Amino acid sequence: MSRKDSKSVYRCAECGHVQNKWAGQCQGCGLWNTLMESVELRSTGLRHSGYAGEGGSNGQPVDLASVKAENITRSSSGMEELDRVLGGGLVPGSAVLIGGDPGIGKSTLLLQTLCGLRGQQRPLYITGEESMQQVSLRASRLGLDGQGVQILAETSLENIIQVVQQHRPGLLVVDSIQTVYSGQMQSAPGSVAQVRECAAHLVRLAKQTGTIIFLVGHVTKEGALAGPRVLEHMVDTVLYFEGDPGNRYRIIRAFKNRFGAVNELGVFAMTETGLKEVRNPSAIFLSRYEDDMVGSVVMVMREGSRSMLVEVQALVNESPLAAPRRIAVGMEQNRLAMLLAILHKHGGIGIFNQDVFINMVGGLRLTETAGDLAVALAVLSSYRERPLPKDWCVFGELGLSGEVRPVPNGEERLREAAKHGFRHAVVPLKNAPKGRIDGLELIAVKSLQEALAAV
Numbered sequence: 285m286s287r288k289d290s291k292s293v294y295r296c297a298e299c300g301h302v303q304n305k306w307a308g309q310c311q312g313c314g315l316w317n318t319l320m321e322s323v324e325l326r327s328t329g330l331r332h333s334g335y336a337g338e339g340g341s342n343g344q345p346v347d348l349a350s351v352k353a354e355n356i357t358r359s360s361s362g363m364e365e366l367d368r369v370l371g372g373g374l375v376p377g378s379a380v381l382i383g384g385d386p387g388i389g390k391s392t393l394l395l396q397t398l399c400g401l402r403g404q405q406r407p408l409y410i411t412g413e414e415s416m417q418q419v420s421l422r423a424s425r426l427g428l429d430g431q432g433v434q435i436l437a438e439t440s441l442e443n444i445i446q447v448v449q450q451h452r453p454g455l456l457v458v459d460s461i462q463t464v465y466s467g468q469m470q471s472a473p474g475s476v477a478q479v480r481e482c483a484a485h486l487v488r489l490a491k492q493t494g495t496i497i498f499l500v501g502h503v504t505k506e507g508a509l510a511g512p513r514v515l516e517h518m519v520d521t522v523l524y525f526e527g528d529p530g531n532r533y534r535i536i537r538a539f540k541n542r543f544g545a546v547n548e549l550g551v552f553a554m555t556e557t558g559l560k561e562v563r564n565p566s567a568i569f570l571s572r573y574e575d576d577m578v579g580s581v582v583m584v585m586r587e588g589s590r591s592m593l594v595e596v597q598a599l600v601n602e603s604p605l606a607a608p609r610r611i612a613v614g615m616e617q618n619r620l621a622m623l624l625a626i627l628h629k630h631g632g633i634g635i636f637n638q639d640v641f642i643n644m645v646g647g648l649r650l651t652e653t654a655g656d657l658a659v660a661l662a663v664l665s666s667y668r669e670r671p672l673p674k675d676w677c678v679f680g681e682l683g684l685s686g687e688v689r690p691v692p693n694g695e696e697r698l699r700e701a702a703k704h705g706f707r708h709a710v711v712p713l714k715n716a717p718k719g720r721i722d723g724l725e726l727i728a729v730k731s732l733q734e735a736l737a738a739v
Contacts, residue, residue: 294319299513300476322471356543362400365552365561366393368588369523369536371544374405374455376494378543379487381461381516382536383501383509384525389534389552389559390500393525394457395423396558402432405454405496408447412439412463426558439473441466441482445489453495458486460500462510480514487518516540527647533568534559535647547651548588566593566704569646573674579666582677582706583658584697585650591693591700593677595645596655598662603639614644615655623660623682630686630732631660635667653681654691657710657735664736672739675707680715686732690714698724710735 294303297320301312309316358373367373370380384390391414398407411419416437423430434451438444441464448456458464464482465473472478483499490497499519502510509516516522522540527533536550551562562568570582570593579598584591603609612620620642628634642659644650650659657680665672672678679697681689691697694715701709702724709726716728729735 292321295322295476296320297476300480320475322475322477359404361397363393363397363550363561364563365550366397366536368590369538369548369550370521371538371541371548374496375520375543376454376496377491378521379490379497379499379519380521380523381499381501381509381519382523382525383503385503388525388527389554390525391459392422392426392554393536393552393559394459394498394500395419396426396428398433398455398457399423399428399430401455402429406434406452407432407455407457408434408436408451408453409457409459410436410438410444410447411459412437413460428558439463439465441485442468445485448489448493448495452493455496455498456490457498458500460502461486461515462502474510479510480518483515483518526649531647533562533646545588549590565590566700569594569648570704571595571645576671576674578669578671579662581658581662581665581672582674583655584677584679584701584709585648585654586652586691586693586697591697592648593701593704593706594648594655596650596658596662597643597645598659598666599641599643600635600638600663600666601641603637605639608635608637609639609641611640612642614648615642615650615659619656620659622684623656624663626682626684626686626732627660627663631664631736633664633667635663638667652691653689654679654697656680656682657688657732660732661710661735661739673708675705676710676739677701677706677708678710680710680712680729680735682732688712688729688731688735695721698726710738 294306296310296312297318298315299313301310303311303319306319310318356375358375360373361367382390398409401407416435419435436447461479461483462474465478466481469477469481486497504510520542521538524537524539526535526537532554534552534554538546538548540546551565552559553562581596582593583596585594610617610620624635640663658678660682661672661678679691681691683689690712694711695717698709698721702721707723707725709724711726711728713728713730716726727738729738
């Protein structure tokens with residue numbers, strides 16, 4: 285290859301921005317020390333125009349009203365929790381990117397899905413990190429029947445495309461996208477250019493052939509997907525596996541979904557025979573104590589279309605430090621500081637020389653404001669050494685003026701609490717349903733002062 289056929293460029297490892305000269309700061313994203321030199325062909329032959337799907341317009345604009353909107357035909361993955369996160373099931377021609385820490389269960393989940401669909405989707409598993417013998421050992425250890433599941437150890441993009449076009453699988457798993465490379469590019473496998481181009485070709489292949497593609501992605505030490513940010517924009521769905529490898533419970537969450545909601549949650553339990561679905565997450569996120577516990581409050585949170593009962597734990601202890609610590613696990617630390625300020629201003633309770641620790645049981649993250657009142661009451665319970673009765677649950681948003689604001693889907697939250705045996709619920713006044721909920725006594729409050737007086 286002559287020098288005329290190639291050029292040396294500097295590409296950002298975070299955003300993929302290309303510069304002709306090295307600089308300490310990337311001009312695209314503003315990060316420092318992310319530019320890496322790479323040698324690339326001037327014309328790779330890999331660049332194509334967008335695919336023309338069914339009803340394509342051949343490059344000419346058409347009236348939106350003339351485009352026929354067809355219903356999406358979904359198929360089950362064999363796991364209800366995975367179907368929930370995907371928006372109802374697998375969509376033909378969709379590209380799904382799934383990421384998570386090493387050992388969290390990504391390959392296990394996909395291998396179980398392939399074996400469960402071997403008679404329906406003509407599945408193909410392409411492994412770039414493990415040998416076929418290692419995958420077979422995992423299937424045997426999990427007690428899976430691999431009959432009908434095709435497997436290939438390959439990292440060349442051109443070979444993968446050729447195999448897919450020849451065998452036409454209905455479901456394709458590429459584990460992982462960081463190991464795939466194109467021989468027409470000079471960059472090393474896993475580089476920004478290779479990941480971007482290989483993912484773009486695989487996504488285009490999914491649209492053209494109708495194959496459902498799962499791409500397994502590595503994550504950085506910060507927990508984000510490795511590779512260029514544009515990788516998440518190319519695919520239709522982005523899933524993240526969450527959970528401590530030492531804990532048996534795993535949570536899969538959708539951060540992007542073109543075919544469904546992005547706030548759905550799937551819960552699995554890791555066992556000796558693989559991942560098992562948890563149909564009733566509230567049962568594992570609640571600690572049933574015999575006696576009332578100080579600093580423990582049960583709240584009703586909402587994840588997508590599912591209401592869940594989660595225990596919030598607080599520990600307030602005298603601090604030996606000049607600046608007391610405010611540590612929150614499972615919620616934003618700045619929100620905790622705001623709730624403590626509201627508790628002081630409108631509740632008359634100042635926690636100045638105390639360390640405050642907040643923990644969401646089960647490794648969940650509090651991403652909505654419905655847990656404000658529960659966190660405030662848990663802090664107060666630990667500070668006063670007075671427990672809240674174990675058959676009480678709480679939800680509601682706290683405003684800066686001390687009001688308790690309503691949250692969405694209040695009645696569904698209350699029915700979930702009643703189903704699990706709770707007898708009292710402290711809720712915002714505007715979330716109190718008009719009808720009566722059997723077995724549940726409602727305490728509707730409109731301000732923090734009323735909530736404190738009620739408990």
